[in-house]
Amino acid sequence: MTLLGPDTVPRLWRLARLEYDPVRQKHVLLYPEGAVLLNDTGAAILELCNGTRTVDEIVTILTERYHADVSADVNEYLSQMADRELVRAG
Amino acid sequence: MPDNVPTTLLAELTHRCPLHCPYCSNPLELIRAEAELSTDDWKRVFSQARELGVLQLGLSGGEPLLRKDLEELAAHARQQGLYSTLVTSGLGLTRARAERLKEAGLEHIQISIQDSDPEIAERIAGVRSVRHKQAAAALVRELGFAFTINVVLHRANLDRIGEIIEMAAELGADRIELANTQYYGWGLQNRAALMPTREQVERSREIAEQAIQRYRGRMQITYVLPDYYEAYPKACYGGWGKVYLVVAPNGIVLPCHGATQITTLNFDNVRAHSLAWIWSESEAFRAYRGDTWMKEPCRSCPRKTVDFGGCRCQAFALTGDAANTDPVCTLTPLRRIIDDALHEPARPMNEFQYRYIADEPAAV
Numbered sequence: 205m206t207l208l209g210p211d212t213v214p215r216l217w218r219l220a221r222l223e224y225d226p227v228r229q230k231h232v233l234l235y236p237e238g239a240v241l242l243n244d245t246g247a248a249i250l251e252l253c254n255g256t257r258t259v260d261e262i263v264t265i266l267t268e269r270y271h272a273d274v275s276a277d278v279n280e281y282l283s284q285m286a287d288r289e290l291v292r293a294g
Numbered sequence: 295m296p297d298n299v300p301t302t303l304l305a306e307l308t309h310r311c312p313l314h315c316p317y318c319s320n321p322l323e324l325i326r327a328e329a330e331l332s333t334d335d336w337k338r339v340f341s342q343a344r345e346l347g348v349l350q351l352g353l354s355g356g357e358p359l360l361r362k363d364l365e366e367l368a369a370h371a372r373q374q375g376l377y378s379t380l381v382t383s384g385l386g387l388t389r390a391r392a393e394r395l396k397e398a399g400l401e402h403i404q405i406s407i408q409d410s411d412p413e414i415a416e417r418i419a420g421v422r423s424v425r426h427k428q429a430a431a432a433l434v435r436e437l438g439f440a441f442t443i444n445v446v447l448h449r450a451n452l453d454r455i456g457e458i459i460e461m462a463a464e465l466g467a468d469r470i471e472l473a474n475t476q477y478y479g480w481g482l483q484n485r486a487a488l489m490p491t492r493e494q495v496e497r498s499r500e501i502a503e504q505a506i507q508r509y510r511g512r513m514q515i516t517y518v519l520p521d522y523y524e525a526y527p528k529a530c531y532g533g534w535g536k537v538y539l540v541v542a543p544n545g546i547v548l549p550c551h552g553a554t555q556i557t558t559l560n561f562d563n564v565r566a567h568s569l570a571w572i573w574s575e576s577e578a579f580r581a582y583r584g585d586t587w588m589k590e591p592c593r594s595c596p597r598k599t600v601d602f603g604g605c606r607c608q609a610f611a612l613t614g615d616a617a618n619t620d621p622v623c624t625l626t627p628l629r630r631i632i633d634d635a636l637h638e639p640a641r642p643m644n645e646f647q648y649r650y651i652a653d654e655p656a657a658v
Contacts, residue, residue, distance in 0.1 A: 205298075209384075217403070218440070219401075219440040219468055219469075219470070221377065221401070223377075224374055225347075225349065225375075227299065227344075227346070227347040228299070228346070228347065230350060232348070234349055234377035235377070235440075236377075236379060236402045236404075236440050236469060237350065237352075237379070237442075237471075238466075239301055239349045239350060239377070250575055289511065289514065292511075
């Protein structure tokens with residue numbers, strides 16, 4: 205698994221775009237020849253990957269939003285997306 | 295993805311093309327310019343596709359740049375929220391058109407390359423094209439499109455798969471799709487001249503696997519094996535009428551771009567019906583959806599949820615019955631058709647039957 209450190213700045217793959225799909229009523233990540241349906245948590249994380257925030261900053265924002273420690277979830281999710289090369293470091 | 299909601303529409307905007315590749319995925323009976331859908335027809339199709347759930351749009355052909363309304367269509371697709379890929383030979387991609395397409399919101403361009411060896415590349419394409427393609431690739435890169443190079447592999451270029459991958463990296467591609475020839479239509483006509491040897495396939499697979507690791511993070515490489523050398527058939531787009539549909543230049547809607555060769559089916563047209571009706575209700579889309587149509591050995595096979603019986607178009611083309619198991623499958627006695635083909639004597643490149651619209655001048 206690709207581990208992203210707390211100071212890593214994750215960003216979406218240059219070729220990927222986040223879109224809301226009104227048909228499936230879910231966010232979806234679109235990229236060449238592919239699409240991933242996102243659950244609400246996944247979409248919330250990816251929306252914060254703007255290329256300037258660190259993993260730590262994303263964790264802080266979501267921890268405040270959900271009133272729960274989400275660091276493990278965020279790390280695991282971003283690592284999975286990095287394995288699929290849909291999220292890149294730096 | 296939810297059941298039977300389409301994700302991908304391939305829009306074959308035209309069958310006109312400056313190239314004459316002998317493995318073209320278009321049908322043998324090519325559709326003429328005067329029968330093509332209008333700009334408004336295509337816009338309506340794209341809107342209906344998005345409403346139906348389509349996310350990915352392939353603007354394909356033939357050569358889609360031969361449609362003068364391509365920029366207008368790309369803009370409309372983007373307004374609908376579709377992620378569009380222009381599938382092009384690169385011929386006709388001038389700076390002015392590339393800039394207009396960028397402005398229209400087109401995101402991804404896929405350029406075909408025939409070979410890394412320029413002489414063989416042009417023999418395969420049947421036309422001078424290498425310089426145009428290099429210029430087009432440079433433009434795509436410069437303007438910041440997502441950029442894929444796609445290559446159809448066969449006996450005449452498979453030994454240079456390593457060089458082809460390097461060439462794609464030098465051209466600045468984000469992705470390269472290496473797909474072995476599929477033997478339908480033109481490819482089937484030219485099968486004996488295109489079929490690689492088992493040794494070629496094995497060696498190219500190794501080179502591709504090494505390259506996938508070496509280029510990880512820089513260039514994405516997908517490699518599609520030739521199904522004739524596999525033990526089980528390919529799972530065509532997750533099964534018939536599951537996620538994929540094709541609109542041909544004249545408006546007929548197909549579950550697969552090779553489906554027109556299934557002469558026992560009638561295909562409905564977007565000029566007469568909505569895309570939603572065609573997708574869910576039409577005879578052609580219902581014919582092989584799910585698994586109730588299956589015969590043995592598919593019907594009782596645990597792999598039926600893995601490969602869905604394989605390709606209906608291939609079953610029809612090789613056995614005359616689209617409900618048969620794809621003869622690639624080693625669990626069916628029909629497999630001997632594939633094995634016989636693999637033992638056919640190879641034919642030379644100069645016997646290619648090039649892709650032409652009937653009555654066009656023949657290759658020189």
